[in-house]
Amino acid sequence: MKxxxxxxxxxxxxxxxHNPMKMVSLWRFPPQPELIDSISDPPSPKYFQLHPFFIWKPENDLMARLRNNDTLPCIEGCAQARVASAGVGRPRVIVGITGQYYLFSSRLCCKVCRKRWYADNPLWLEKLSKRFTNLLLAILTYKKAICKSVMDELRRTGNDMAKQIMEMMHLKYERAHLAFLLTCQNIVDGEAGKYDLRTITQFIRQETKPAPFGEYGDSDGWNGISVSAHYLTDCLLHEYKHQEGAITKLLQGKRC
Incomplete structure (x- = not known):
């Protein structure tokens, strides 16, 4: 991410x-690890354990077009809010249909009241216009984060979604593990002369064995998450309550 x-x-x-086209994607995807040239050492499993991430920095010039002349609100509701970046930010794991990804959010502060918060704080998100929140593909609560694609599928089927998601996540992990092993095997085969030209990398490598890939849930590796039916149900109920509240406000506004 850094x-x-x-x-x-x-x-x-x-x-x-400076981006001359004035266009950039907020999505960032990891490089193709099989294309990384490994000579002096076996390939690091870290390259095969990277997940996509989405940049969420509403205060930055990256999203200036969405702001127009609007002022970002303070989480405390300051009348003359001056919101600015207050540090690096943090990544948050999002549950997706085909795997997990990260939401990298700014750390913000109001220069008027000195309050600090993260840009993925649900309380602050409710203060933003739809132009901003519509970009987010995740439904966020204080403890849970789920991709809207999962919510759409949950509404459509409603059956064994947690089991299906976990199967897909583990399958993605297993494929990444296999890709790592195949890349290591390719180096060994080259050293053995399988491709008609014996390489000398085995004599200059500092390590003779590749590092272990690690388990699905290793925090310093794949960092796979666990999703339960209870987790999905909580997210679904939260979204329903949020929509009901929005509809109520809209109806009250029309009556006025």
């Missing part, structure tokens, strides 16, 4: 990047 944010000029202290 490397990607630095390349976009979004990491504190990084050089600002």
């Amino acid at each position: 490397t990607e944010l630095e390349s976009m000029g979004l990491w504190p202290g990084s050089i600002p990047v």
Whole structure:
């Protein structure tokens, strides 16, 4: 994440990047690990354990077009709010249909009241216009985060969604593990002369064995998450309550 944010000029202290097309995707995807050249050492499993992430920095020039002349609100409701970045931010794991991804949110502060918060705080998100919140593909509560695609599928089927999601997540992990093993095997085959030209990398490598890939739930590796039916039900109920509240406000506004 740090490397990607630095390349976009979004990491504190990084050089600002001018985009001549004035267009950039908020989605960032990891490089294809099989294309990384490994000679002196076996490939690191870290390259195969990366997940996509979505940049959520409403205060940054990256999203200036959405702001127009609007002022970002303070989470405390200051009348003359001055919202600015207050640090690096944090990643938050999002449950998706085909796997997990991260939402990387700003850490914000109001220069008037000195209050600090994260840009994925549900209380603050409710204060933003639809132009902002419509970009988010995740439904966020204080403890849970789920992709809207999961919610759509849950409404459509409603059966064994937790089991299906966990199967897909574990399948993605197993495929990444297999890709890592195949890449390691490719190096061994090259050293053995399988491709008609014996390589000498085995004599210059510092390590003779690849690092272990690790288990699905390893926090320093794949960092796979567990999803239960209770988790999905809580998210669904939260979304229903949120929609009911929005509809109530809309009807009250029309009556006035």
